[in-house]
Amino acid sequence: MVLWSSIINVPDLAVDFFENDTPHGYAKRFMWMRHLQAFVGKTQSCQLNTIIYDGFAGAGVYSNAWDEDIAKYGSPLIAIRVSIEHFITKGKLINRFNARASIEVGPNDGVADYRMTNYSIRVYLVEGNISNFNKLVKNVGIIFDLYAIKFIRKKRSTDCVEIFSADDSISISCRVSHEKFENVDPPHIFSSDRLVAFIDPFGYKHIPMSHVSKFVGLRKEIYINYMSQFVNRFFNVDEEGVQKLFGMAKADIESRLLPYTSDRLDNGMALYKDILKEHCGTEAFALSFEMRNIYNTRLYHMIFISCHEKGLEVMKEAMNAGTQNPTCFALSDFLISKKGQKMNLRNGQKDEDVAPVIFERFKSNQSVSIKTVRNFVIHDTIFVWRKGTLKNLCVNNKITNVLSAAGQHPQRRGTFPDHTEWFLTFAAS
Numbered sequence: 240m241v242l243w244s245s246i247i248n249v250p251d252l253a254v255d256f257f258e259n260d261t262p263h264g265y266a267k268r269f270m271w272m273r274h275l276q277a278f279v280g281k282t283q284s285c286q287l288n289t290i291i292y293d294g295f296a297g298a299g300v301y302s303n304a305w306d307e308d309i310a311k312y313g314s315p316l317i318a319i320r321v322s323i324e325h326f327i328t329k330g331k332l333i334n335r336f337n338a339r340a341s342i343e344v345g346p347n348d349g350v351a352d353y354r355m356t357n358y359s360i361r362v363y364l365v366e367g368n369i370s371n372f373n374k375l376v377k378n379v380g381i382i383f384d385l386y387a388i389k390f391i392r393k394k395r396s397t398d399c400v401e402i403f404s405a406d407d408s409i410s411i412s413c414r415v416s417h418e419k420f421e422n423v424d425p426p427h428i429f430s431s432d433r434l435v436a437f438i439d440p441f442g443y444k445h446i447p448m449s450h451v452s453k454f455v456g457l458r459k460e461i462y463i464n465y466m467s468q469f470v471n472r473f474f475n476v477d478e479e480g481v482q483k484l485f486g487m488a489k490a491d492i493e494s495r496l497l498p499y500t501s502d503r504l505d506n507g508m509a510l511y512k513d514i515l516k517e518h519c520g521t522e523a524f525a526l527s528f529e530m531r532n533i534y535n536t537r538l539y540h541m542i543f544i545s546c547h548e549k550g551l552e553v554m555k556e557a558m559n560a561g562t563q564n565p566t567c568f569a570l571s572d573f574l575i576s577k578k579g580q581k582m583n584l585r586n587g588q589k590d591e592d593v594a595p596v597i598f599e600r601f602k603s604n605q606s607v608s609i610k611t612v613r614n615f616v617i618h619d620t621i622f623v624w625r626k627g628t629l630k631n632l633c634v635n636n637k638i639t640n641v642l643s644a645a646g647q648h649p650q651r652r653g654t655f656p657d658h659t660e661w662f663l664t665f666a667a668s
């Protein structure tokens with residue numbers, strides 16, 4: 240018998256994936272980078288422990304490109320670089336240009352002080368493919384070397400390597416595990432810890448809700464790749480897989496899909512988002528971003544869930560910069576590769592686009608607090624919050640009066656100093 244694999248070159252998806260990058264892949268990682276930069280900055284400035292978890296980490300580098308641009312790296316090296324850059328901007332990277340040899344230690348060597356929990360930024364990387372795992376271990380070390388940071392590499396077992404900064408001013412530790420995501424529990428999160436997880440599988444088989452739900456809740460947030468096209472395609476074929484993905488019986492999934500009004504693919508995504516929110520056990524916020532392929536058909540959605548408004552705001556800034564579309568969060572490889580549209584990746588939102596949306600919502604209303612307007616923009620529109628929009632509304636006489644609770648006007652028209660809660664009167668038309 241002739242083996243197919245001996246006549247055709249069967250690609251190894253897990254490894255070949257890292258040979259080529261795509262616009263949607265780059266945008267997905269750009270948004271991860273933007274979010275992490277804010278997450279690391281905020282948690283570290285609040286003296287919290289920053290815990291970054293990457294459940295489908297990959298090799299860390301695409302096409303072996305060691306680029307300046309952080310978003311060109313794979314998600315695990317984005318996490319490491321963002322963490323290192325945090326200390327650089329804080330001016331704490333003392334020995335940046337003073338490279339020293341890194342130290343390798345075996346499982347039984349006496350470096351007991353090197354423990355993940357001794358570090359304020361802890362990065363957990365899980366990768367199921369052995370070749371990618373080995374590359375990743377090497378690549379994390381290369382990144383530390385490129386920044387000339389002395390580090391210790393400790394092999395806990397054949398399937399687990401830990402890498403610790405040996406520089407007191409760079410508090411970063413990293414554990415790389417050769418495991419299946421679904422078999423490893425997240426670290427316990429104490430009150431002084433904040434976790435953000437990136438879950439980026441190839442399909443939907445390895446992300447059962449029973450496991451993914453461990454990554455949402457108080458002090459945790461998740462940025463997950465929901466493979467909408469696959470799920471939709473296999474919905475009626477792979478009953479068991481779909482049940483595991485949603486964490487409920489098929490009949491329950493079906494009945495919960497009914498109330499949704501849009502198409503089936505969007506419905507599934509919306510339901511998945513709702514289920515994740517329900518698992519948070521407390522009030523939770525969600526955002527989603529649609530990715531389209533080279534044929535302009537929907538491929539997957541990036542879903543973000545957080546129980547903290549700040550988390551939502553920060554991811555919204557990232558998605559707002561990542562979108563090509565003025566009315567929803569979406570990006571299409573077709574528009575970029577075939578139609579020549581540029582990826583902008585900036586918060587280019589214009590005040591004059593946001594102003595009519597705010598006006599439509601609040602026209603004829605009196606005494607609307609800025610907080611109310613801000614909440615509306617953050618939770619009910621695709622825009623990010625900028626006070627400049629209020630100035631635009633004042634200049635165009637859509638806001639006719641601005642008063643403090645004590646009945647005073649701001650000193651200058653079109654300004655809204657933070658020290659006072661201002662109340663706005665909107666025109667009728």
Ligand SMILES: C[S@@+](CC[C@H](N)C(=O)[O-])C[C@H]1O[C@@H](n2cnc3c(N)ncnc32)[C@H](O)[C@@H]1O
Pocket residue numbers: 253254256268294295296297298299312313314315365366367368371418419420421439440441445
């Ligand atoms: C889409 S790629 C990840 C890309 C990566 N997040 C990035 O941004 O560069 C999926 C990775 O998950 C790995 N993988 C597949 N099944 C896995 C499992 N059950 N657990 C952990 N990793 C798995 C694959 O080997 C592959 O490297």
